[in-house]
Amino acid sequence: xxxxxxIDIFGEIKDTIQTTQLVxxxxxxxxxxxxxxxxxxxxxxxxxxxxxxxSSEKKSQILDISGNDAxxxxxxxxxxxxxxxxxxxxCTGVKWIPGEGIxxxxxxxxxxxxxxxxxxxxxxxxxLVNPVMCDISYLKQHDAKLICRxxxxxxxxxxxxxxxxxxxxxxxxxxxxxxxxxxxxxxxIKSRVLSPQSGDCLASDIYYLFHPDVLHxxxxxxxxxxxxxxxxxxxxASAVHVCCKRCLSLLGYAHTSTEKxxxxxxxxxxxxxxxxxxAQSPSQTIKPGVVESFEELMSSYFVYQVNSNSAHRFxxxxxxxxxxxxxxxxxxxxxxxxxxxxxxxxxSETMKAVVGKERTITTLSHPIMRVLYxxxxxxxxxxxxxxxxxxxxxxxxxxxxxxxxxxxxxxxTARLPKSVQTVDEFRAAMLPIY
Numbered sequence: 287x288x289x290x291x292x293i294d295i296f297g298e299i300k301d302t303i304q305t306t307q308l309v310x311x312x313x314x315x316x317x318x319x320x321x322x323x324x325x326x327x328x329x330x331x332x333x334x335x336x337x338x339x340x341s342s343e344k345k346s347q348i349l350d351i352s353g354n355d356a357x358x359x360x361x362x363x364x365x366x367x368x369x370x371x372x373x374x375x376x377c378t379g380v381k382w383i384p385g386e387g388i389x390x391x392x393x394x395x396x397x398x399x400x401x402x403x404x405x406x407x408x409x410x411x412x413x414l415v416n417p418v419m420c421d422i423s424y425l426k427q428h429d430a431k432l433i434c435r436x437x438x439x440x441x442x443x444x445x446x447x448x449x450x451x452x453x454x455x456x457x458x459x460x461x462x463x464x465x466x467x468x469x470x471x472x473x474x475i476k477s478r479v480l481s482p483q484s485g486d487c488l489a490s491d492i493y494y495l496f497h498p499d500v501l502h503x504x505x506x507x508x509x510x511x512x513x514x515x516x517x518x519x520x521x522x523a524s525a526v527h528v529c530c531k532r533c534l535s536l537l538g539y540a541h542t543s544t545e546k547x548x549x550x551x552x553x554x555x556x557x558x559x560x561x562x563x564x565a566q567s568p569s570q571t572i573k574p575g576v577v578e579s580f581e582e583l584m585s586s587y588f589v590y591q592v593n594s595n596s597a598h599r600f601x602x603x604x605x606x607x608x609x610x611x612x613x614x615x616x617x618x619x620x621x622x623x624x625x626x627x628x629x630x631x632x633x634s635e636t637m638k639a640v641v642g643k644e645r646t647i648t649t650l651s652h653p654i655m656r657v658l659y660x661x662x663x664x665x666x667x668x669x670x671x672x673x674x675x676x677x678x679x680x681x682x683x684x685x686x687x688x689x690x691x692x693x694x695x696x697x698x699t700a701r702l703p704k705s706v707q708t709v710d711e712f713r714a715a716m717l718p719i720y
Contacts, residue, residue, distance in 0.1 A: 293701050294310075295311070296311075306392050306394060308391075309387060309389050335366045338363040368650055371627060377393075416590065417491070418489050422450070426449050432501075432563055432566075434532070435562055482495045482555050484499050494559075506528050524542050525539045526539065528558075536686060538557045561579070585717055585720055597679045598618060599617070599675070600618075600681045604683070609685060612663075614685070614692065615662060618712065624654050626652055628650060629650075652719075659712060695713070695715040
């Protein structure tokens with residue numbers, strides 16, 4: 287799903303309350319501000335379109351907004367709405383945002399909720415179905431290969447004996463509730479490290495754990511990151527970045543309980559991220575349901591966590607051997623049931639569509655989640671509050687992936703109108719649901 291770099295027409299549709307906030311940037315107006323003359327713009331709202339013009343004799347509800355323009359020719363812009371968006375012939379509010387354009391608040395007439403699940407074959411689109419279980423089900427039924435996403439090098443040398451699901455990253459926080467009172471048993475459980483046995487593949491939301499005997503270790507090599515001995519979070523004593531030997535792309539980590547890891551063959555298990563490796567069927571096609579990009583992986587992760595586990599706030603931190611526990615950002619997923627309406631053409635193509643006095647702009651809609659985020663490279667008062675809150679979930683990834691996730695969120699923020707880019711001290715982004 288590729289949005290234009292800049293969105294000229296932006297609408298956030300909230301299905302639960304049947305409203306939409308529509309922002310039409312001034313550059314799509316038939317009368318742009320380029321002179322000292324006065325000109326009255328009219329906005330005509332129809333069930334399937336919105337018409338911007340310099341004059342109108344129709345008797346439907348018309349909203350008048352004053353502006354400046356030197357020209358005296360009449361022009362018209364027709365903004366056609368997607369089929370699943372139907373607006374009433376009325377609105378609940380309209381205002382002019384300086385330097386931005388018109389903001390219109392509208393009530394939805396009808397709802398078509400079929401858009402919420404994108405129609406792609408082979409995917410587990412039920413929000414309450416664990417995507418990890420879909421992953422495991424495929425790996426158990428098919429003799430799938432594990433490959434590097436970048437260069438397609440085969441990484442596994444034999445079929446997995448077992449493919450099991452890992453618990454959530456916060457599973458240790460609930461151990462004290464397993465028994466009526468804390469004792470030696472709960473302490474022993476907390477201190478354990480979940481590691482795969484011979485022939486095992488353990489699947490999490492965003493990574494796999496593999497036993498070395500199932501991988502072609504000759505296809506892997508250690509990165510030149512110094513070993514780091516850590517006792518925090520009950521991590522193994524040593525973990526080193528591991529890369530694909532052919533293309534040198536970062537795949538994950540090699541772990542060992544010893545104080546030094548000098549060769550790939552000495553690793554006790556490997557932690558490889560789904561955005562770097564993929565399962566492939568014998569027919570040489572990527573397996574159904576597999577994520578196609580890091581953005582899609584994180585989108586599906588947030589959707590499942592919100593809808594199944596009621597997890598809305600996440601503490602993003604790095605788990606690199608040389609910077610363990612470095613907090614990168616606070617992420618707050620407000621909802622996953624919204625939609626965005628946007629122009630189908632990039633701004634340059636939209637401007638080229640002007641022909642004479644009238645032009646038509648088509649719009650599309652796509653399900654999105656509204657995400658608030660705040661970069662915090664360090665500990666501050668807000669981070670301390672989130673660290674103490676048991677409803678906040680930990681999201682640990684390599685520092686490089688943390689920055690990549692931030693870059694994705696920032697890029698989606700930059701596409702939005704400035705009036706909706708921030709909420710209090712947080713930035714806002716509309717992350718597509720794939």
